């Protein structure tokens with residue numbers, strides 16, 4: 367079964383982002399769904415697949431798909447919910463693409479809504495199982511990415527100022543994005559002066575916490591070509607996961623991401639040099655550095671130097687997170703990375719548009735350092 | 749000291765009982781000899797359910813050193829800033845421990861590459877909890 371280029375993004379939609387008092391993950395999700403339907407020129411009854419990611423504040427948990435289907439009045443042929451943190455968005459899109467390719471659905475909506483900001487989600491749980499790491503104060507997403515940053519610094523000489531370059535680039539891009547939550551430009555010095563959260567990570571190494579919702583709708587490329595917007599093809603995808611942590615020495619380096627990327631490039635039949643713009647999952651600045659190495663934009667240990675001198679800013683060699691990313695646009699756990707990828711390939715990104723985009727790389731990463739996926743979005747050559 | 753007393757499970761009870769005697773014990777597979785940590789019901793190499801709680805070194809090398817300036821629970825909020833290290837034991841396993849630092853001097857230091865001893869704190873109900881102890885003059889003796 368050939369999947370590459372046979373499935374396309376038909377529509378994308380997002381609600382306002384930030385602090386949205388009085389809203390619920392469910393009503394936000396429905397609003398995003400409506401926007402994505404409008405973007406595609408589809409009616410809700412055209413959708414026969416619904417895949418959801420429960421928000422951190424969604425009361426339904428793993429049964430979220432059931433409540434969502436009921437709330438929008440759709441009895442889907444194909445449905446389900448998945449919880450894989452920041453890797454969920456990409457994994458659900460891959461699931462939707464495979465369902466359409468297998469004939470289990472024709473048009474699949476993937477939806478996420480959350481009120482993490484007003485609902486007080488803290489993302490501070492400890493891992494460890496039988497002997498919870500909380501016993502030793504080892505908790506929070508920041509601490510786990512702190513291990514990755516600290517090991518990268520000690521192994522390769524990467525510096526905090528180099529991490530700052532990622533935050534500065536994302537904020538610059540957000541300043542060009544009217545929908546972004548944090549739009550005031552920052553400097554490397556601002557990053558250095560921001561308080562420590564978990565050393566070696568400063569406040570400005572950390573993503574936002576946000577309310578909002580996002581929906582992306584997939585269908586066959588053939589159908590997508592008859593819809594309102596240009597089809598954005600799913601060129602290739604892959605995923606890989608490391609369930610082990612302390613037992614695997616290079617766990618902190620998330621080496622499984624290399625496999626996810628290699629599979630995506632192989633399916634798409636293209637290479638790193640074919641990518642004009644990338645949306646790389648950035649729960650923390652260090653995450654972007656690891657993606658750059660794993661995707662082969664630079665060698666192992668070279669990402670710190672790679673991000674210097676504006677190379678990942680608009681106008682640079684490889685603009686990254688052109689809408690501002692989790693760090694500055696909004697923390698939609700990677701869902702907005704897909705939306706921006708689609709818009710860049712369509713040429714809809716306005717003042718932050720990268721010229722002549724043929725391929726955009728979109729990556730997702732979730733849980734402690736465990737889950738990853740990659741997708742290559744391609745312009746329809748028809 | 750307001751740190752939480754760890755909750756033992758049937759599987760982890762031998763770990764805490766040993767720690768309460770000042771010993772660090774981990775599960776060694778009876779079939780392939782692999783020492784696993786985190787604690788689990790089966791060997792992560794050969795899936796054997798048979799293992800013996802075996803003493804391991806009470807010292808290790810620091811692979812990573814974090815300094816928490818945020819406390820994520822009420823217990824830890826009163827402790828900031830505090831250090832957590834990822835330790836490499838000579839026998840192979842790795843673990844996270846917080847660092848004994850009553851004068852808050854080590855939160856300014858970088859312990860990566862250093863040797864630390866593992867010491868045991870006795871909590872209110874007699875449970876022993878391993879923690880990392882860095883003693884600059886002692887480090888030579890353990891390298």
Ligand SMILES: [Zn+2]
Pocket residue numbers: 777778779780781782791792793794795796
């Ligand atoms: Zn074994």
